[in-house]
Amino acid sequence: xxxxxxxxxxxxxxxxxxxxxxxxxxxxxxxxxxxxxxxxxxxxxxxxxxxxxxxxxxxxxxxxxxxxxxxxxx
Numbered sequence: 001x002x003x004x005x006x007x008x009x010x011x012x013x014x015x016x017x018x019x020x021x022x023x024x025x026x027x028x029x030x031x032x033x034x035x036x037x038x039x040x041x042x043x044x045x046x047x048x049x050x051x052x053x054x055x056x057x058x059x060x061x062x063x064x065x066x067x068x069x070x071x072x073x074x
Contacts, residue, residue, distance in 0.1 A: 004070055009035045015069050028069050 003018040007027070012035035015028040033049070034042035053060060 017069065 003020075005016055005018070007014045007016050009032075012031070014031040014035055017026045018024075019026060029046050030042045033039060033046045037045060039045040
């Protein structure tokens with residue numbers, strides 16, 4: 001069973017999901033980018049950042065573009 005909740009970081013909402021099987025929290029990268037940068041377009045910011053990291057040889061990003069997560073308004 002997965003539990004969807006919202007975490008707060010300096011007043012910003014960050015969507016997260018608890019995975020009981022792996023005992024891990026999964027956070028919305030776009031929400032984290034928004035909380036840390038105040039970017040007007042965090043989705044584009046994240047996309048460009050992933051591209052640059054991949055270009056530098058970083059293996060911290062996956063090949064998938066985006067996974068679905070419930071929106072803040074449900």
